[in-house]
Structures are given as structure tokens and as C-alpha cells.
Amino acid sequence: MTALLETRGVTQRFSGLVANSDVSISVGRGEIVGLIGPNGAGKSTMFNLIAGVMRPTEGSIWFDGEDVTRMPAAERCQRGIGRTFQVVKSFETMSVIDNVIVGALVRSKTMREARRKAHEVLEFAGLAARADVPAADLIPSEKRRLEVARALATEPKLLLLDEVLTGLTPIEAQTGVELVRRVRETGVTVLMVEHVMEIVMPLVDRAIVLDLGKVLVEGKPADIVRDPKVISAYLGDRHAVGA
Amino acid sequence: MLSVHEVTTAYQGLVAISAVTIEVAKGEIVCVAGANGAGKSTLLKSIAGAERPRSGTVTFDGARIEGMAQHMITARGIAYVPENRRLFPRLSVRDNLRLGSYLYRSEADRDQPLDLVFKLFPRLSERLDQRAETLSGGEQQMLAIGRALMTRPRLLMLDEPSQGIMPKLVDEIFAAVKRIRDAGMTVLIVEQRMAECLEIADRAYILQTGRVLMQGAAAEIMGNPDVRKAYLGL
Amino acid sequence: MDANFAKRRRRDLIVAAFFAAISALVPLFVKDVYVQNIMVLTLMYAALSQSWNILSGYCGQISLGHALYFGLGAYTTALLFTKFGVLPWFGMLGGGAISALIAMALGYPCFRLRGHYFVIATIVIAEIALLLFQNWDWAGAALGIDIPVRGDSWLKFQFTRSKLPYFYFALVLACIAWFVTWWLEDSKWGYWWRAVKDNPDAAESLGVVVFNSKMGAAAVSAFLVAVGGGFYAQFVSYIDPESVMGFQFSLLMALPAVLGGIGTLWGPMLGAVILIPLTELTRSFIGGSGRGVDLIVYGTLIVLISLARPQGLVGLFSRQRKAVAP
Numbered sequence: 001m002t003a004l005l006e007t008r009g010v011t012q013r014f015s016g017l018v019a020n021s022d023v024s025i026s027v028g029r030g031e032i033v034g035l036i037g038p039n040g041a042g043k044s045t046m047f048n049l050i051a052g053v054m055r056p057t058e059g060s061i062w063f064d065g066e067d068v069t070r071m072p073a074a075e076r077c078q079r080g081i082g083r084t085f086q087v088v089k090s091f092e093t094m095s096v097i098d099n100v101i102v103g104a105l106v107r108s109k110t111m112r113e114a115r116r117k118a119h120e121v122l123e124f125a126g127l128a129a130r131a132d133v134p135a136a137d138l139i140p141s142e143k144r145r146l147e148v149a150r151a152l153a154t155e156p157k158l159l160l161l162d163e164v165l166t167g168l169t170p171i172e173a174q175t176g177v178e179l180v181r182r183v184r185e186t187g188v189t190v191l192m193v194e195h196v197m198e199i200v201m202p203l204v205d206r207a208i209v210l211d212l213g214k215v216l217v218e219g220k221p222a223d224i225v226r227d228p229k230v231i232s233a234y235l236g237d238r239h240a241v242g243a
Numbered sequence: 244m245l246s247v248h249e250v251t252t253a254y255q256g257l258v259a260i261s262a263v264t265i266e267v268a269k270g271e272i273v274c275v276a277g278a279n280g281a282g283k284s285t286l287l288k289s290i291a292g293a294e295r296p297r298s299g300t301v302t303f304d305g306a307r308i309e310g311m312a313q314h315m316i317t318a319r320g321i322a323y324v325p326e327n328r329r330l331f332p333r334l335s336v337r338d339n340l341r342l343g344s345y346l347y348r349s350e351a352d353r354d355q356p357l358d359l360v361f362k363l364f365p366r367l368s369e370r371l372d373q374r375a376e377t378l379s380g381g382e383q384q385m386l387a388i389g390r391a392l393m394t395r396p397r398l399l400m401l402d403e404p405s406q407g408i409m410p411k412l413v414d415e416i417f418a419a420v421k422r423i424r425d426a427g428m429t430v431l432i433v434e435q436r437m438a439e440c441l442e443i444a445d446r447a448y449i450l451q452t453g454r455v456l457m458q459g460a461a462a463e464i465m466g467n468p469d470v471r472k473a474y475l476g477l
Numbered sequence: 478m479d480a481n482f483a484k485r486r487r488r489d490l491i492v493a494a495f496f497a498a499i500s501a502l503v504p505l506f507v508k509d510v511y512v513q514n515i516m517v518l519t520l521m522y523a524a525l526s527q528s529w530n531i532l533s534g535y536c537g538q539i540s541l542g543h544a545l546y547f548g549l550g551a552y553t554t555a556l557l558f559t560k561f562g563v564l565p566w567f568g569m570l571g572g573g574a575i576s577a578l579i580a581m582a583l584g585y586p587c588f589r590l591r592g593h594y595f596v597i598a599t600i601v602i603a604e605i606a607l608l609l610f611q612n613w614d615w616a617g618a619a620l621g622i623d624i625p626v627r628g629d630s631w632l633k634f635q636f637t638r639s640k641l642p643y644f645y646f647a648l649v650l651a652c653i654a655w656f657v658t659w660w661l662e663d664s665k666w667g668y669w670w671r672a673v674k675d676n677p678d679a680a681e682s683l684g685v686v687v688f689n690s691k692m693g694a695a696a697v698s699a700f701l702v703a704v705g706g707g708f709y710a711q712f713v714s715y716i717d718p719e720s721v722m723g724f725q726f727s728l729l730m731a732l733p734a735v736l737g738g739i740g741t742l743w744g745p746m747l748g749a750v751i752l753i754p755l756t757e758l759t760r761s762f763i764g765g766s767g768r769g770v771d772l773i774v775y776g777t778l779i780v781l782i783s784l785a786r787p788q789g790l791v792g793l794f795s796r797q798r799k800a801v802a803p
Binding site: 038039040139140141163166167168169195196197198199200201202221224225230231232233234235236 | 255259280281403406438439452472476
């Protein structure tokens with residue numbers, strides 16, 4: 001079975017700076033995959049390339065068997081790629097439910113359908129009680145959940161989560177983890193960039209480690225943390241004293 | 244010299260560091276390490292005045308400085324080199340350095356640190372008229388540190404000086420940091436890649452999700468097996 | 478939750494019908510021609526501002542060059558009538574269609590521009606059009622077009638003895654502009670526009686084709702404003718470039734919305750009802766050079782509103798505090 005998402009030899013250059021170099025990764029249906037790496041490793045750039053915010057300098061991106069390399073972001077959403085943003089981008093003047101309705105409109109044919117779908121998603125994300133509140137009035141962890149809910153309303157096949165667990169209190173983080181698990185249970189595949197290792201490593205099926213724009217290693221979390229290359233990337237060369 | 248006590252800082256409601264306590268004694272090189280998002284930059288910004296702590300105190304040479312304006316803190320003798328260096332790209336190396344010196348009135352006072360800067364970073368003296376944006380990453384980092392030195396600080400704070408720089412230059416930079424300490428200044432370095440940093444540091448702290456996870460002499464930390472867990476979570 | 482929403486929508490409709498009915502009755506009691514004139518203008522600007530609001534309020538693309546479409550509507554109607562004998566009813570629709578097309582054509586280069594640059598472009602384009610018309614001999618150049626009025630005629634939409642027909646037409650136009658806004662508010666387009674206004678990047682990630690939605694808003698807005706322009710041509714029966722394409726029209730379309738509440742359903746209406754009579758009265762009381770004074774009045778009102786209630790006068794009536802987009 002073909003992977004849901006595949007990047008083939010993706011390289012991204014910004015006038016002299018190489019943000020990603022020959023990155024080939026794949027995400028299988030139903031997986032939760034973590035994309036990790038030190039600062040400047042090229043994770044956000046990779047996300048933006050997959051979501052369609054920019055075109056790669058070289059290489060191609062395949063989604064659900066289709067070459068989407070040149071496809072604009074809005075169309076990729078229609079194909080089934082949903083995403084959240086690292087810096088939350090809510091529609092501040094709109095209410096919580098209106099935010100989600102914008103997402104639901106991709107698939108719904110009528111406003112009534114969109115509204116119903118939005119209600120369902122808010123229930124799922126635990127924000128139903130805040131439906132009519134202006135998005136600007138939400139607390140940060142709620143805004144994060146709204147980002148996720150809004151993307152879910154587009155009925156994505158692949159959900160790209162950009163640091164959704166960063167900066168949350170332990171309880172909020174646990175709620176977040178639960179949400180991600182439930183998302184996968186509904187059949188959505190998840191690719192998440194994360195820094196909060198102690199939370200994300202137990203969550204993901206597989207982890208891909210980027211460093212200096214390249215794929216360093218990928219595999220099960222338990223193996224990754226013992227890999228001397230990973231240890232060296234995070235801690236510095238002198239630290240690679242093995243497991 | 245510097246005492247950070249139970250400092251908590253938040254960005255837009257999200258807590259970045261929580262009840263962090265660190266001490267830096269005069270003449271030390273202290274390293275603060277930790278993975279992305281651990282709060283290292285926030286810690287430095289809270290000390291430098293770029294961010295205002297929600298609670299806790301920062302004491303420098305006996306005086307309380309938390310919540311003070313950044314330029315006042317610089318005037319007290321703390322120089323901060325931020326993660327993205329923030330050079331003036333279209334100004335020359337010379338001008339960038341000069342701009343660090345305006346705390347001092349007289350021409351002589353202003354130029355005094357130049358000697359040290361050029362001794363530490365001979366490359367800079369070779370490129371005085373070049374525009375900052377044309378320098379390589381490593382050279383830019385040297386210039387940023389040089390500019391900070393022009394304020395004649397007693398405490399120098401560096402945020403991830405090795406980021407994005409090739410290993411050879413990283414070694415040069417850390418060697419320079421040692422000599423800065425030998426010249427009488429105190430240094431606080433934040434690093435993600437800590438191995439090279441620990442070699443020159445006296446003591447180190449490791450932050451994880453905004454809290455101090457462990458602390459101790461650099462040599463101890465280097466040998467500690469839990470360090471890896473702090474970074475990689477499992 | 479859905480029940481509340483439907484109730485709110487119905488309430489808006491009922492309130493609108495109520496006000497429309499009241500307005501329709503006013504001329505029966507107010508016979509003074511001067512006052513009637515003000516009322517016609519108020520309704521016209523209410524319609525224009527409501528239409529402007531669709532692009533600039535809901536979709537967030539602030540235009541200070543909508544006089545272009547107003548003028549195009551006026552000229553199309555006048556030219557088709559005087560040169561080809563086309564009835565103004567068709568002329569207005571023709572003007573609307575032409576303006577919609579031009580709005581979309583201009584969208585190609587302009588929608589790429591962000592923020593202030595877009596506003597500047599709209600001002601510049603309207604000025605260029607004004608200069609073009611001033612030099613276009615076939616369209617009357619600087620002398621403009623005189624629309625011959627020979628007695629009353631619904632067909633030719635001209636009336637000499639009474640202002641009432643104009644009044645009712647303007648009322649209908651205002652109702653249409655309001656209704657179109659009301660309808661679009663709860664439609665795909667309405668949601669897309671507001672999303673694009675608040676955060677185009679997020680909108681794109683949710684499948685909204687930002688460029689297309691801006692085009693749609695521009696076309697609808699331009700169409701309605703142009704119809705208003707055609708109406709105006711018939712109302713004053715003489716037009717020239719300065720009098721239908723001047724910058725003051727662009728301002729007068731924007732200010733009621735800003736005063737009343739930009740991006741809201743009732744804002745432009747409320748703003749027009751307050752601002753336009755104020756304008757006219759100021760002008761007649763201070764005399765011929767009153768042009769400057771009414772601008773001072775606008776300016777003062779805008780400053781007061783921005784300080785006290787940035788979301789506009791409508792904010793006085795809404796219980797829920799609405800956030801203002803930066």
C-alpha cells in the first residue's frame with residue numbers, strides 16, 4: 001500500500017541558505033509520526049513545503065498517490081492535507097464556531113451542514129461550551145485546540161500539527177495528547193513537529209529526526225533516543241558515547 | 244554576581260520558564276543547556292530585560308534588575324547577544340562595532356575594547372569595511388560578540404552562539420569565550436549542543452520544559468547518563 | 478445553538494423590514510423639498526456605503542477608490558442614454574456589469590498588494606480614471622454630460638415635479654444593498670471573506686482560495702456601487718468627471734461604514750443616517766465654502782469613534798464585546 005505522504009529528494013534553498021537538503025520521508029496511513037530535531041534543523045520549512053505554502057527548490061511531494069509539488073495550499077487542503085500553525089492564527093473577530101465553520105465549508109454543500117459539522121468538531125475537541133465566544137477571548141490552550149478543531153473540520157486525511165503541545169501545563173498537555181490519540185482513532189494520519197520530547201516520544205509510532213536540513217535517522221522512539229547520531233546532534237559531538 | 248531566583252516568565256499566557264533559579268559567580272563560565280523549547284532563550288531574555296518576568300527576582304551585583312528596561316540593564320554591565328545575532332546588515336563591521344560603544348562618552352573610552360576584540364577575532368580586523376551581511380555565519384557571530392564586548396560588560400550572555408556555524412569556527416568562538424573570561428569577564432552561555440560548551444564551562448544547568456532539571460559542575464554533567472533523557476524524553 | 482442563530486437572522490430581517498416601512502411612510506409627512514433631497518442622498522449613501530462595506534468591511538480590502546465605480550456607473554448610464562437612447566434601467570445594469578468586470582481586472586495586480594499599498598493603489602487608480610474622463614472628448618471631457626429631461630417618465634427614470642420617485646428608488650437600492658449583505662453574511666462567501674480579512678494564511682490552509690474570494694467581493698461591491706452611480710446620474714441629470722469620480726465620493730462611501738461599524742450589517746446604515754444629513758446641513762449653514770468644515774466634522778467624529786468605540790456606533794448596541802482585528 002502506498003504511503004499517504006511521500007517527499008522525494010526535497011531540497012529548499014533560500015538565496016544561499018539551504019534549509020532542507022534531499023529530504024525523503026514517508027508517512028503511512030493511520031500513523032502518528034513525529035518530526036523532531038534541534039533548532040534550525042529545517043522542520044518548519046518542511047511543514048510549509050508539505051502544506052503548500054512554498055514550492056521546493058528541488059524534489060517532489062506526493063500525497064495519496066498524486067504529485068502535489070506545484071499545487072497551491074488551498075487546493076492541498078481540498079485534497080486532504082490539514083494543518084495548524086506554530087503561532088496560532090485564529091480568526092480573531094469571529095466566534096469559535098464561526099472559525100470552525102470556515103474549515104467545514106470545504107466539504108459541506110450547505111451552510112446548515114457546515115454548522116452541524118462545526119458543532120460536532122467542537123464537541124470532539126472539547127470546545128462546545130465556548131462556541132459563541134469570540135476567538136480573541138480564548139485562553140492560549142483553548143486557542144491551540146481551536147486550531148486543531150478548525151483543521152479537523154476540513155476532514156483531512158493527513159493532519160500536520162505544528163508544536164501544538166509546546167508551552168502547555170502538564171494537565172493541558174495531557175489533554176492535548178489525548179486529543180491527538182482520538183484524532184488518529186477517527187482515521188486521520190498525523191505528522192507532528194514537537195519539542196516537548198517527554199510528551200511526544202511516548203505518543204508517536206515513529207520519529208524522523210532532522211538535523212541541518214537533512215534526515216538524520218528515523219525509527220521507533222525507543223531506538224531513536226539511543227542512536228549516537230541523534231545524541232550527537234542534540235548534545236554535541238563529544239556526547240556520542242553510545243547508549 | 245548574578246542571582247536569578249524563582250523566575251517565571253510567560254508569553255501571551257503560555258508559561259515559558261517556571262520558578263527557575265540559577266547562580267553565576269564572578270569569573271565563571273556557566274552553561275545553560277536543554278532541548279528546543281526548554282526555555283533557555285526566555286531565561287536570558289528575562290535577565291537582559293527583553294522580557295518581563297511574571298514573578299521572581301534577578302539580582303546583579305547586589306541590585307535588583309528584574310523588570311528594568313533593557314538599555315538600563317546594559318548600562319549596568321550586562322551584554323546580551325541574542326540568538327539571531329541582530330547585526331545591522333548594511334552597516335560595515337567597523338560601524339557595527341562602533342554602535343556598541345555609545346554608552347561611553349569619550350572617544351578613548353569607546354575605542355578601548357577594540358584591542359581585545361581584534362585580538363580575539365583577527366578575522367574582524369581584516370574585514371572592517373565589509374558590510375555585515377556579507378560575512379559568513381561564524382564571522383557574524385564573532386561580530387555580534389565583538390559588538391557586545393564594546394559595551395565593556397562585566398557579564399556577557401550568549402544565546403546559542405554555535406547555532407548554524409561550521410565546527411571549525413565553533414571551536415574558535417568557544418576558545419575566544421575562554422579568553423574573554425580570562426580577560427576578567429563573566430560568561431553565561433545558553434546552548435543546545437552542549438558538549439563543546441561544557442568543555443570550557445565551570446558549571447552547568449539543564450532546563451527541560453521551563454524548569455531546572457539538573458545542575459552541577461560541568462564535568463559531572465557531562466558524565467551524567469540522565470542528560471540524554473533530559474534532551475530526548477525517554 | 479442553531480435556534481439562537483436562526484432567531485437572530487430572522488430578527489435582523491424583521492427589523493430591516495420595519496425600518497424600510499417607516500422610511501417609506503416618511504415622505505407622506507415631510508413635504509419640504511430641501512429635506513426630501515437630503516433624505517434621497519442619505520439613502521443613496523447608505524446603499525453605497527453598504528456596498529463598499531462588502532469589499533472593505535467584510536473582506537478587509539480597504540478601498541478609497543470606489544468613486545471609480547460610482548463614476549463608471551454614472552457615465553455608462555448617461556452615455557448609453559444620451560448617445561444610444563438606452564433606457565437608464567438597462568444603463569444602470571450595464572454600468573454595474575462593466576464595473577464588476579473592471580473591478581476584477583484591477584484585482585489581478587492590486588490584490589497582490591498588502592495593507593496600505595492596496596489602499597494607495599485604489600486611490601491612484603480612481604484619480605487616473607478621473608483624468609482619463611476629463612480628457613475623453615466623446616464622453617464630454619471636462620464639460621461632462623447633460624442628461625436632457627423632458628417631463629416625467631418612469632421609463633426614462635426622470636422626474637421634474639417631485640422627488641418622491643427618486644426617494645423610493647434610493648430606498649429600494651438601500652434595501653437591496655442591505656439584503657445582499659444580510660444574505661451573504663450567512664453564506665460560504667461571507668465566511669470566506671471574513672476569514673481572508675482576519676488571516677489570509679490561515680484561510681488558505683482551510684481551503685479558501687484567497688484571490689478568488691477577493692475578486693468575488695470586489696465584483697459584487699463594484700456592481701452595486703455602479704448602480705448607485707447610474708441612479709445619481711438620473712437624479713442630478715448632469716455629470717462631469719469631478720462630480721462623480723472625485724475622491725470625496727470615495728470618502729463619503731467609506732466614512733458612514735467606519736462611523737457606524739465597518740464590517741457589520743447595520744453599521745453603514747447607521748453611519749449614513751447620522752453623517753449625511755450632518756454633511757448637508759453643515760454645508761448649507763456655513764455657506765458655500767463649507768466644504769472644509771464638513772470634513773472637519775467627519776474627522777472629529779472619526780477620531781471620537783476610534784477612541785471610544787473602535788468597532789463603530791454599532792458597538793453601542795451589541796452586548797457582546799467584539800474583538801477588533803488589528
